[in-house]
Amino acid sequence: MSKTIALVNQKGGVGKTATTASLGIGLVQQGKKVLLIDFDPQASLTDSLGYKQPDELSPTVTNILENIITETPITHGEGILHQSEGVDLLPANIELAGMDVALVGVMSRETVLRSYISEVKSDYEYILIDCPPTLGMLTINAMTATDSLIIPCQSQYLSAKGLEQLLKSANRVRRQLNPNLRIDGILLTMVDNRTNFSKEMGDVLRSTYEPNLHVFCTEIPFSVRASEMSAEGKSIYRHDPNGKVAGAYRELTCEVMALDKNLTRSKPTHER
Secondary structure (H helix, E strand, O other): OOEEEEEOOOOOOOOHHHHHHHHHHHHHHOOOOEEEEEOOOOOHHHHHOOOOOHHHOOOOHHHHHHHHHOOOOOOOOOOOEEOOOOOEEEOOOHHHHHHHHHHHHOOOHHHHHHHHHHHHHHHOOEEEEEOOOOOOHHHHHHHHHOOEEEEEEEOOHHHHHOHHHHHHHHHHHHHHOOOOOEEEEEEEEOEOOOOHHHHHHHHHHHHHHOOOOOEOOOOOEOOHHHHHHHHHOOOHHHHOOOOHHHHHHHHHHHHHHHHHHHHHHHOOOOOO
16 A cells, blocks of 8 residues: 655745654654655755756756656656665656646646546555645645645744635645545644744644644754755765664654554545
């Protein structure tokens, strides 16, 4: 079985890319086969995984989407890079910026990414999508293609305030395009436990959304070392393997896997 997870928040700088990379590599370390899809024209995921010239890469996710739109066959493994820490990556570059507009005139425009994922998901146990910091057509495509959402949210007022708009968009996609869409939970990131305000914002988020919406027990702490890893093209597990951020992402990986096990157990069984 394969599960697709989109990491989404229309606010930038909340840790989507770092979480996509760290969760993906964390799952690989647990023996899982993982594909990461960079769905942000800024190509931050591609860059952070060591591909420092994304504009020179070809094919990318843009070319794959174009093939889907024009019904051009896609060869097995086309465009997928095999990153040194074990994850596979479908990279992005600035060309993806034009796709948001190009999709508007396409028939079934919300389902283009879903068509691609349906072709590759049998090769993977997890597919993670790093979404752009918007609620445009690319993000709608990701929500339509995915099984569930993880919402990284910085423990700050403006980041928390934007959640309502995101949740409304997710509910709209669930009603109209993807009735099986779930929200795995809100992930608190860049948590600075040295400040009372950061702690208070975490408490506010939990009291506001639980029990109707899961807030992950794991919180990703703020760390200067973590902000350095993207520049080096290394994951947090290689850059600072014994640090608190690496430990938190290991815990998150286990928590995400446990969610899937609990969901499987909760499904009704039918006797013959």
